[in-house]
Amino acid sequence: MRRELLKFLFFAVLILAAPLVFSGGYLMNVLVFVGINTMLAVALNLLLGYAGQISLGHAGFFGIGAYLSGILTATYGWNAWLAMPLAALVVGTLAGLIGFPILKLKGHYLAMATLGLGIIIYIVFNETVDLTGGPSGLSGIPNLSIGSLVFDNDFKNYYLIWTFGLAVVLFCVNLAGSRVGRALRAVNDSEVAARVMGVNARILKVQVFALSAVISSLAGSLYAHTMTFVSPASFGFNFSVELLTMVVIGGLGSVYGSFLGAALLTLLPELLRGAQDYDIIIYGGLLMSMVMFMPGGLVRGLPELFRRVARRREGAGNA
Amino acid sequence: MLRLKNINTYYGKVHALKNVSLHLGEGEIVTLIGANGAGKTTILNTISGVTPAGSGEVLFRKEPVTALTSDKIVKYGISQVPEGRQVFKPLSVEDNLELGAYLRYRSREDRAVIRRDMTQVFALFPRLEERRRQLAGTMSGGEQQMLAIGRALMANPRLLLLDEPSMGLAPMVVQEIFRVLERLRRENGVTILLVEQNAKAALKLADRGYVLETGKIILEGPSAELLENAEVKRAYLGKDKKEIWER
Numbered sequence: 312m313r314r315e316l317l318k319f320l321f322f323a324v325l326i327l328a329a330p331l332v333f334s335g336g337y338l339m340n341v342l343v344f345v346g347i348n349t350m351l352a353v354a355l356n357l358l359l360g361y362a363g364q365i366s367l368g369h370a371g372f373f374g375i376g377a378y379l380s381g382i383l384t385a386t387y388g389w390n391a392w393l394a395m396p397l398a399a400l401v402v403g404t405l406a407g408l409i410g411f412p413i414l415k416l417k418g419h420y421l422a423m424a425t426l427g428l429g430i431i432i433y434i435v436f437n438e439t440v441d442l443t444g445g446p447s448g449l450s451g452i453p454n455l456s457i458g459s460l461v462f463d464n465d466f467k468n469y470y471l472i473w474t475f476g477l478a479v480v481l482f483c484v485n486l487a488g489s490r491v492g493r494a495l496r497a498v499n500d501s502e503v504a505a506r507v508m509g510v511n512a513r514i515l516k517v518q519v520f521a522l523s524a525v526i527s528s529l530a531g532s533l534y535a536h537t538m539t540f541v542s543p544a545s546f547g548f549n550f551s552v553e554l555l556t557m558v559v560i561g562g563l564g565s566v567y568g569s570f571l572g573a574a575l576l577t578l579l580p581e582l583l584r585g586a587q588d589y590d591i592i593i594y595g596g597l598l599m600s601m602v603m604f605m606p607g608g609l610v611r612g613l614p615e616l617f618r619r620v621a622r623r624r625e626g627a628g629n630a
Numbered sequence: 631m632l633r634l635k636n637i638n639t640y641y642g643k644v645h646a647l648k649n650v651s652l653h654l655g656e657g658e659i660v661t662l663i664g665a666n667g668a669g670k671t672t673i674l675n676t677i678s679g680v681t682p683a684g685s686g687e688v689l690f691r692k693e694p695v696t697a698l699t700s701d702k703i704v705k706y707g708i709s710q711v712p713e714g715r716q717v718f719k720p721l722s723v724e725d726n727l728e729l730g731a732y733l734r735y736r737s738r739e740d741r742a743v744i745r746r747d748m749t750q751v752f753a754l755f756p757r758l759e760e761r762r763r764q765l766a767g768t769m770s771g772g773e774q775q776m777l778a779i780g781r782a783l784m785a786n787p788r789l790l791l792l793d794e795p796s797m798g799l800a801p802m803v804v805q806e807i808f809r810v811l812e813r814l815r816r817e818n819g820v821t822i823l824l825v826e827q828n829a830k831a832a833l834k835l836a837d838r839g840y841v842l843e844t845g846k847i848i849l850e851g852p853s854a855e856l857l858e859n860a861e862v863k864r865a866y867l868g869k870d871k872k873e874i875w876e877r
Contacts, residue, residue, distance in 0.1 A: 490728070490735050497718045497729050504716035507678050509704030509733040509785060564720075 315484055322567065323477050330469055337581075339465040343537060345577045346472035347530050350479045352557040352569035354526035357483060359555070360564035361492060362519045363499030364414060365422045367551050368429030372524040374436060374546030375402050376531025378443055381452045381541050386442075391455050395532040399525045406524030410517040429551050436543035448542030455536045468537045475533060479526055483566045495519060496564070560601050562608025571609045631656045631821055632677070632708075632789055637686035639669075639676045646672045648845040650686075654789070659815055659822045661832040661853070663866055664842035670825040671713050673842070674791045677823075678710040679703045690789070705733055709787035713794055715778040719767025723758055726766050726777055727751060730784025744784070751780040754810050772803035779807070783814075789821045790814070796828045804828065808835050829866035833857050841866070 333339060351373060358364050379398035383389040413424040436443050443449055454463045455471060462471045486492050497505040498512045506512050535541050553576060561572025583593055605612030632654040639647040647669050654660050662670050675681040677688055679700035688696045690706055698706075709730075718726050731744045752759035755776040761769060766777055775795055782790060792811070796804040808831060814820045826832035833839055833853040841849035841862060849862065856862050 490732065493721065493725050493729050494732060496721055496725075500718045500720060501712075501716045503680060504712050504718065505729075506680060506700040507704070507710040507712055508729050508781065509701045510729070511699065511701040 315488055318567070319481055319484055322480065322570075326473050326477060327470075330466060339469060341577060341581055343465055343468050343472050345574050346469070346476040347534050347537075348554075348557060348573035348577050349476050349570045350530040350533075351527055351554050352561065352573040353479055353483050353566055354523045354530070355554050356558045356561075356563065356566065356569045357486070357495075357519055357526075358523040359558055360562075360569075361487060361495040361499060362516060364516055364520065365418075365555075366425040366520070366523070367422055367548070367555065368425040368427075368432070369523070369527055369554050370546045370548070370550035371429040371432030372402050372406060372527040373531040373534070373550070374432060374541075374543070375405070376528030377535040377541045377546070378436060378449065378531075379528075380532035381449050381535040382442060384453050384536075385449060385451045391453060391532075391536055395529065398532050399528045402528035403521045403525040407517055407521040410520040414513070414516045414520060426548070426551075429548055433543060433547050436546060443543070446543060448540055450540045452535050452539045452541065454539060455533075462537070472533055472537065475529065479529075480566055480570070487564075487566060491515075556598065560598070560608055562610035562612075565608065565610045568608050568610030575609070631658075631691060632823070633687075633689040634673075634677070635687040635689070637673075637676060637688065638684045639672055639681060640684045641672075641681070646845055647676065647683075650842075650845070650847055652840055652847065652850070654821055654823055657815060657819050657821055658838065659811065659824060659836045661824045661826055661829075661836035661839045662842055663826055663829040663832060663839060663862075665865075666827075667844075668842040669845040670842055671793055672845075674710060674793050674823070674825055677703075678708060678791060680710075701733065704785050704787075707786070707788035708791065709782040709785040709789070710791040711778045711782045711793060711795060714797065715771070715774045717766040717769075717774045717777045717781065719765065721766055722763050723766055723769075723777055724748075724762045726781050727758075727784050730781035732785075734784075734786065747784055747786065751783055754783075754813070755780055772799050772807075775799060775803070775807060776810075779810070783820075787820065789823065792822065792824045794825055794827060796826060796831060804831060811835065829862070830857075 329342060330339065333342065351369065355366065355369050358366055376398045379401060380391065380394045383394035383397065384391050409428060413421065413428070416424050437446050439445070454461050456462060460467075462468050494505065494510045494515060497508065497510060498515060502512050557572035557576045558569055559572070560575060561570065562568030579594065579597070586593060634650055634652050637647050637650045638645065650669070650673060652660075662673060664670050672681060676683050679695075679698055679702070683696055686696070687694055690708060693706075695703055695706055695708075718729065721729070727748050728744070731747065734740055734744060752762075757773055758776055758780055761773065766774060769777065779792070779795065795807055799807070811822055811824070812835060815822060824832055824836060833856055836853045838851065839853050839856045840847050841856065849856065849859065851859075857867070
């Protein structure tokens with residue numbers, strides 16, 4: 312456990328010091344998104360990497376969090392700090408209620424059910440024009456503020472988002488190492504065996520689904536208040552798949568892996584901007600080679616790669 | 631201690647257990663033998679709540695536990711070692727054992743008790759202690775079986791349900807495991823229901839036995855009697871078996 316704490320402290324220092332190096336400019340803005348995506352990827356990883364339950368609808372929960380926060384503050388003038396937990400509560404309840412019937416499904420069927428869920432939510436965003444502004448989006452969402460401190464630029468937002476991001480990471484690292492984390496991995500490996508050990512697999516799956524949705528909703532609220540504008544396009548099926556890719560590329564069942572995956576997939580499109588229309592090809596090729604050559608994700612694949620390179624060097628030195 | 635009364639269990643339309651009744655006394659070792667598909671595993675799964683009975687009654691220490699979910703049943707003190715071991719492969723030996731005690735974490739004191747229980751499991755299976763940090767999936771079949779039994783013991787059961795612990799293991803290892811079962815009964819007073827295909831070894835260990843065929847109990851009695859029974863000998867012990875050309 313001590314080792315986990317050190318790992319986290321190292322990670323936290325790295326994150327908090329990053330603006331000293333990258334301060335100002337466009338990159339800062341991208342790093343804010345890395346924070347939001349990390350929260351989302353970590354949340355999905357709890358479900359997919361630990362409990363072994365797929366969701367292709369997580370962009371939906373992200374979206375509900377964003378829209379609820381946005382509507383409550385922009386349209387109804389609520390305090391953002393009140394809107395955020397309420398949105399999380401609503402999303403958690405919703406996910407719990409939906410989770411009960413759909414988490415009975417396994418594998419492809421669960422994928423289809425969550426896919427359907429995501430699409431329904433997306434359609435609701437588009438069609439309830441009076442509430443959400445429809446396809447043209449909802450604007451005028453206020454920034455978060457504490458007293459006279461308003462989080463209105465990338466630098467401030469970076470620290471705001473990453474305060475939450477680090478809290479989520481710490482929480483998930485703790486959860487993963489706890490009795491509940493063990494039970495999740497047990498359910499993932501063999502549900503029958505987990506059940507005869509006294510793990511109520513059905514309830515546990517619903518709980519982790521709801522927890523994952525709550526974290527996604529929180530990320531959504533933060534997204535809405537940093538962007539001050541939301542539109543359905545950000546919460547569609549594509550984004551659900553992108554989240555899934557982050558988790559898999561980073562490494563299933565690794566919290567820090569999810570950060571790596573989120574960072575890579577958020578930075579990559581920016582780096583490939585110069586390649587213009589070819590970026591999508593590079594992107595796809597990278598995905599394919601990742602799955603083929605690093606199935607354990609970056610978090611396991613990179614150390615392995617270093618070891619192999621080091622060994623080869625040693626071999627060359629001897630020869 | 632455990633009593634099954636007229637249990638009927640179904641998988642969809644398949645009638646897997648037909649009016650099964652059996653009982654176990656406190657501290658007894660009882661074995662269930664029968665061919666593949668006879669319903670041995672289904673009986674265990676019905677007791678542990680994994681596949682609940684369609685009708686009939688399961689009484690544990692005179693209390694009905696028929697309709698309870700599997701986690702409640704574990705709380706009652708019934709613990710199952712599932713078929714094919716089913717240890718949690720990506721988890722370490724220690725984590726597997728801790729999962730066995732999943733329902734027992736309530737306070738700090740519990741942790742100490744659980745630690746103590748773990749040392750007891752290590753005393754039974756010293757090999758597990760040597761490998762406590764190893765991933766369960768990387769161990770041999772025999773070691774995994776030991777872990778599966780140790781994991782079930784971590785729930786502190788009064789009744790242990792074992793599903794074919796000898797499956798795919800070397801005779802030496804089977805002997806070692808059966809010796810531990812004997813010791814558990816003697817020293818801890820654990821009652822054991824043992825499902826086996828290895829009828830000879832099981833009947834030698836057990837006090838009594840039931841013979842199951844296509845979902846029905848066709849024979850029951852003390853092990854010594856079953857070992858001498860002509861039908862059991864022919865069907866399950868391989869004695870007096872005649873090849874077709876010898877008939």
